[in-house]
Amino acid sequence: MPLVSALAASHAPNILLEPGAEWEDFMNLHYSMAPQGSATRPTLEQQKKLRKDAEAAFAVLRADMEQAKPDVLIVVANDQFVNFFCNNVPTFFVTLADEVKGQFTRHKFQYRNHKELGRAILRKGMKQGIDFSFGEHIELQHTQVVPLYFLLPEAKIPILPIYVNTWVDPAPTPGRCYKVGELIREVADDSKERVAILATGGLSHFPGSPRIGEIDTQFDHQLLEVMRQGKGRSLVDTSVEDLLKAGDSEFLNWMVVVGSVGDAKAAYTSYMPDLVATGWGFVSWKL
Amino acid sequence: MSCYHLSRLLFDLKMNESRVKQAQTDFEGVMSEYDLTGEEKAALRAGDPRKLRQLGVHGMLCLYIKRLHPEFRDNIYWNQK
Numbered sequence: 001m002p003l004v005s006a007l008a009a010s011h012a013p014n015i016l017l018e019p020g021a022e023w024e025d026f027m028n029l030h031y032s033m034a035p036q037g038s039a040t041r042p043t044l045e046q047q048k049k050l051r052k053d054a055e056a057a058f059a060v061l062r063a064d065m066e067q068a069k070p071d072v073l074i075v076v077a078n079d080q081f082v083n084f085f086c087n088n089v090p091t092f093f094v095t096l097a098d099e100v101k102g103q104f105t106r107h108k109f110q111y112r113n114h115k116e117l118g119r120a121i122l123r124k125g126m127k128q129g130i131d132f133s134f135g136e137h138i139e140l141q142h143t144q145v146v147p148l149y150f151l152l153p154e155a156k157i158p159i160l161p162i163y164v165n166t167w168v169d170p171a172p173t174p175g176r177c178y179k180v181g182e183l184i185r186e187v188a189d190d191s192k193e194r195v196a197i198l199a200t201g202g203l204s205h206f207p208g209s210p211r212i213g214e215i216d217t218q219f220d221h222q223l224l225e226v227m228r229q230g231k232g233r234s235l236v237d238t239s240v241e242d243l244l245k246a247g248d249s250e251f252l253n254w255m256v257v258v259g260s261v262g263d264a265k266a267a268y269t270s271y272m273p274d275l276v277a278t279g280w281g282f283v284s285w286k287l
Numbered sequence: 288m289s290c291y292h293l294s295r296l297l298f299d300l301k302m303n304e305s306r307v308k309q310a311q312t313d314f315e316g317v318m319s320e321y322d323l324t325g326e327e328k329a330a331l332r333a334g335d336p337r338k339l340r341q342l343g344v345h346g347m348l349c350l351y352i353k354r355l356h357p358e359f360r361d362n363i364y365w366n367q368k
Contacts, residue, residue, distance in 0.1 A: 028362070029359060086291055207346065208348075
């Protein structure tokens with residue numbers, strides 16, 4: 001089966017935090033890095049509207065994915081010092097656990113992990129010169145569960161978390177991430193199951209930086225336009241430095257999905273700067 | 288110069304709840320268990336994530352020093368990873 005559905009969505013924690021006190025906590029903490037960043041704090045009404053708009057975008061992505069009837073959902077995300085630390089930072093990591101769990105405030109998540117698909121990706125990678133790291137245990141964090149809360153709230157199908165290091169210098173190039181996506185598509189082509197893929201993260205934001213609060217909306221809109229035109233291949237020569245400059249390092253997760261869809265045009269895009277830190281982006285490709 | 292041990296302490300404040308509790312009552316004792324320079328200890332005592340970042344720690348790890356600040360002790364952010 002070829003890939004049947006491809007999605008990309010932001011994973012910013014405040015998407016799932018409740019507007020009001022929880023958002024205030026989130027902002028107070030992040031703005032401790034740069035007090036001037038709080039200049040554009042959204043009102044409660046703005047927070048509620050952002051949540052509603054994000055729910056509407058996720059609803060489109062979920063409907064597209066469900067219509068494709070996938071047997072498994074690959075989730076491409078970055079670890080943020082939960083499973084990996086400075087003693088060992090894998091560039092690409094495939095999960096071989098039986099099941100995966102995580103918690104986000106009062107929300108608990110538990111999914112079967114499709115380790116057979118993981119092994120197939122690992123083996124294909126070994127043959128083609130992409131040597132993934134792998135392991136039998138990971139803990140899910142907001143980089144996966146924020147989108148999963150909206151897209152796969154009931155664990156009807158297994159997932160397969162794949163990690164990209166977008167977090168610790170040096171990160172892989174966009175071109176390398178694109179190749180990983182091509183490889184995943186080849187594995188899906190060889191599979192008897194219907195495979196969906198989701199990239200998470202971004203878009204522009206500067207967490208843990210004095211630039212917190214800045215959002216490069218122009219750069220984000222350029223990326224979304226490229227995906228609408230089906231010209232993701234044109235991004236392979238983008239430098240990591242250019243992504244970092246725009247606060248878009250997590251677009252490296254998206255580049256895996258961009259590589260997996262090739263020249264397919266995105267059927268749906270939605271974008272909303274959250275007035276806090278992040279340009280929230282949502283994309284669906286109907287394959 | 289590597290700031291591995293400083294980063295490790297902040298990583299533990301993210302991932303190890305018993306370490307957090309210990310640090311809330313005896314931070315000097317916790318710091319003594321890590322291979323830290325005087326400058327690093329001073330930055331930790333100051334409790335300012337911006338100072339930790341200047342020493343080379345990843346910005347998102349720096350925020351975890353705030354777990355020890357009374358004003359941030361019940362912040363919702365610590366209830367997710």
